[in-house]
Amino acid sequence: MRISDNKIEEIRIAANIVDVISEYVQLRKRGKNYIGLCPFHSEKTPSFTVSEEKQIFNCFGCHKGGNVYKFLMEYEKISFIESVQELAQRYGVNIEVDEETTGKQSEQEILYDINTETAKYFSNNLLNSSEAEIAREYFQKRKIKPQTMRSFGLGYAFPSWDHFVNYAQDKKIDLERAISLGLIGQSNDGRLYDKFSGRIIFPIFSPNGRVVAFAGRIIEKKENSAKYLNSPESLIYVKGRILYGLSHSKDEIRKLDKAILVEGYMDLISLHQSGIKNVVAVSGTALTEEQVQLLSRYTKNVVLLFDADTAGIKASMRSIELLLKKDMEIKIASLPSGEDPDSFVNNFGREKFEEIIKKAQNFLEYQTEFYSNQGMFEDPSKTAEAIRELVKPVSIINDELKRSLLIKSIAKKFNLREKLLENELDKAIQSFGKQITNEERIRDKELIKKQLEAKLQKDRKISPREIRLEKEILKLLFEGKTEIVGFVFSQISPEEFLTEEHAKLAEIVYEAYKNNEEIIAASLIEKISDEKLQSFVLNLTFDKYSISRNWEDIYPGLPHEKILQKIAVDTVKRFRTEKINFEIKNNFRLIESATEEEERFELMKLNHELEKEKQKLNLNISIE
Numbered sequence: 063m064r065i066s067d068n069k070i071e072e073i074r075i076a077a078n079i080v081d082v083i084s085e086y087v088q089l090r091k092r093g094k095n096y097i098g099l100c101p102f103h104s105e106k107t108p109s110f111t112v113s114e115e116k117q118i119f120n121c122f123g124c125h126k127g128g129n130v131y132k133f134l135m136e137y138e139k140i141s142f143i144e145s146v147q148e149l150a151q152r153y154g155v156n157i158e159v160d161e162e163t164t165g166k167q168s169e170q171e172i173l174y175d176i177n178t179e180t181a182k183y184f185s186n187n188l189l190n191s192s193e194a195e196i197a198r199e200y201f202q203k204r205k206i207k208p209q210t211m212r213s214f215g216l217g218y219a220f221p222s223w224d225h226f227v228n229y230a231q232d233k234k235i236d237l238e239r240a241i242s243l244g245l246i247g248q249s250n251d252g253r254l255y256d257k258f259s260g261r262i263i264f265p266i267f268s269p270n271g272r273v274v275a276f277a278g279r280i281i282e283k284k285e286n287s288a289k290y291l292n293s294p295e296s297l298i299y300v301k302g303r304i305l306y307g308l309s310h311s312k313d314e315i316r317k318l319d320k321a322i323l324v325e326g327y328m329d330l331i332s333l334h335q336s337g338i339k340n341v342v343a344v345s346g347t348a349l350t351e352e353q354v355q356l357l358s359r360y361t362k363n364v365v366l367l368f369d370a371d372t373a374g375i376k377a378s379m380r381s382i383e384l385l386l387k388k389d390m391e392i393k394i395a396s397l398p399s400g401e402d403p404d405s406f407v408n409n410f411g412r413e414k415f416e417e418i419i420k421k422a423q424n425f426l427e428y429q430t431e432f433y434s435n436q437g438m439f440e441d442p443s444k445t446a447e448a449i450r451e452l453v454k455p456v457s458i459i460n461d462e463l464k465r466s467l468l469i470k471s472i473a474k475k476f477n478l479r480e481k482l483l484e485n486e487l488d489k490a491i492q493s494f495g496k497q498i499t500n501e502e503r504i505r506d507k508e509l510i511k512k513q514l515e516a517k518l519q520k521d522r523k524i525s526p527r528e529i530r531l532e533k534e535i536l537k538l539l540f541e542g543k544t545e546i547v548g549f550v551f552s553q554i555s556p557e558e559f560l561t562e563e564h565a566k567l568a569e570i571v572y573e574a575y576k577n578n579e580e581i582i583a584a585s586l587i588e589k590i591s592d593e594k595l596q597s598f599v600l601n602l603t604f605d606k607y608s609i610s611r612n613w614e615d616i617y618p619g620l621p622h623e624k625i626l627q628k629i630a631v632d633t634v635k636r637f638r639t640e641k642i643n644f645e646i647k648n649n650f651r652l653i654e655s656a657t658e659e660e661e662r663f664e665l666m667k668l669n670h671e672l673e674k675e676k677q678k679l680n681l682n683i684s685i686e
């Protein structure tokens with residue numbers, strides 16, 4: 063179901079966060095904010111804070127935070143859409159849904175119910191029926207405990223023609239729908255039969271833990287039946303949009319900020335059972351863009367597991383490409399020859415497995431080392447080929463700066479000429495179909511050079527004072543006052559922030575401001591995908607010390623708005639002054655090392671201008 067962004071915003075505004083949270087947590091007022099005992103972790107002194115003004119909450123203990131939707135999602139373990147629906151209902155906001163979607167909604171619910179009922183049937187067969195001995199043996203051989211079977215809803219379909227058909231009839235399950243879900247088949251003469259007959263069953267869950275489909279695996283190899291049978295796509299199941307195990311692993315993936323990607327259902331289940339829970343499996347299909355998108359909501363860090371004896375990277379190249387396109391950080395871990403994750407964790411245990419994950423390499427390093435081990439860089443004719451293969455994935459990365467840095471690091475590490483790599487990269491980018499005109503390319507290159515220089519400069523010298531100033535500016539940007547935001551951006555552009563995270567955040571506010579969107583923290587926070595950045599903003603906006611305190615002493619009785627303006631003007635001035643000071647200092651350094659008299663003179667002239675500019679700041683920067 064699709065709810066428009068405007069509606070989502072309307073509902074958020076209608077649902078005052080203090081009112082909503084008060085229904086779950088006892089809040090009391092302290093200063094401008096409300097505090098209470100955090101419902102997400104156990105504590106004796108309250109560190110859970112709610113801001114009515116900014117419509118966000120934040121816990122200083124466990125760092126959970128966000129807007130009203132996030133609170134409901136976390137507290138009630140529901141999806142974003144569900145939290146929107148719930149608040150819409152509570153606050154009487156009408157979510158306009160046309161007849162058709164309403165119909166579909168309830169149709170979906172019916173299908174979910176059928177699947178749930180069926181999953182119970184399969185599970186009950188496996189756990190309790192004497193006829194399921196063969197299936198239980200299968201799992202026992204693989205050291206799967208009954209509790210794990212329950213947790214993943216594992217099941218068994220009797221090897222009968224119509225056992226499930228009869229069950230479905232008894233339970234008054236709509237047979238047409240059961241056919242559409244692929245649970246029941248219909249022969250040419252109209253007879254109904256069990257689709258999964260004789261298979262062990264893996265229910266497939268949506269991220270919220272609802273059964274959307276089934277995978278059935280044969281136990282004994284038969285001539286003419288496929289090893290796996292999967293439910294067909296349906297109203298509730300689109301193959302490429304589900305990652306197996308995500309419903310079980312999402313919390314751990316978030317917590318560890320890392321996901322391990324495996325191939326099979328059993329790999330995932332075995333790892334889970336041994337305590338490695340940040341795992342998802344791409345069963346049934348090759349990895350899709352939607353799956354990557356889905357995963358990227360939980361983490362940007364992915365470890366791919368390879369068997370040592372397969373062609374490894376080459377076989378997974380498509381997956382790697384998809385992950386790179388979404389700016390995921392990819393690492394490669396390889397298992398010893400002859401092992402898959404399931405067998406490895408059963409044979410060697412959790413600690414050894416974790417060691418392997420810890421040793422995972424950046425995918426480029428892995429690939430380069432692979433070629434290097436094959437001696438390809440010693441043979442000039444093969445070097446060219448290896449380099450071509452190497453830069454191919456790099457050309458996919460959207461972030462040009464990241465691309466350049468990667469090229470630099472490969473060149474350095476394996477003693478290859480950077481220029482050679484760059485040329486190949488250019489070719490790869492062109493053949494990759496990025497239609498960039500020559501002019502744009504030159505401009506981009508210059509931009510990259512500038513960015514690189516800027517970055518190198520950044521890495522060397524960001525003073526604590528600069529960091530503090532940037533934070534103060536960001537704090538102002540997240541105050542939710544359009545006038546202040548407009549003023550700041552009239553004087554400072556987002557790229558001027560030296561810290562990458564700060565620049566990113568400024569950019570987000572800038573975009574919203576430019577598009578006349580809400581610039582209140584509660585809605586800006588929706589646009590920040592990185593959890594760490596989210597919590598950074600929350601901490602910033604909830605910062606215990608208030609920047610306005612001293613100012614309130616200086617201007618007693620002045621309204622808050624006016625004080626904010628004064629702070630903004632002052633902070634922007636200090637920010638600009640700092641920039642000029644840096645430039646002056648840099649010029650002095652250049653003057654010392656300059657060899658030409660003329661150059662030295664030019665630099666001194668420049669510094670003189672900069673000094674004048676600094677003095678004028680007081681006159682030129684004002685809010686009215």
Ligand SMILES: [Zn+2]
Pocket residue numbers: 100101102103110121122123124125126
């Ligand atoms: Zn907490």
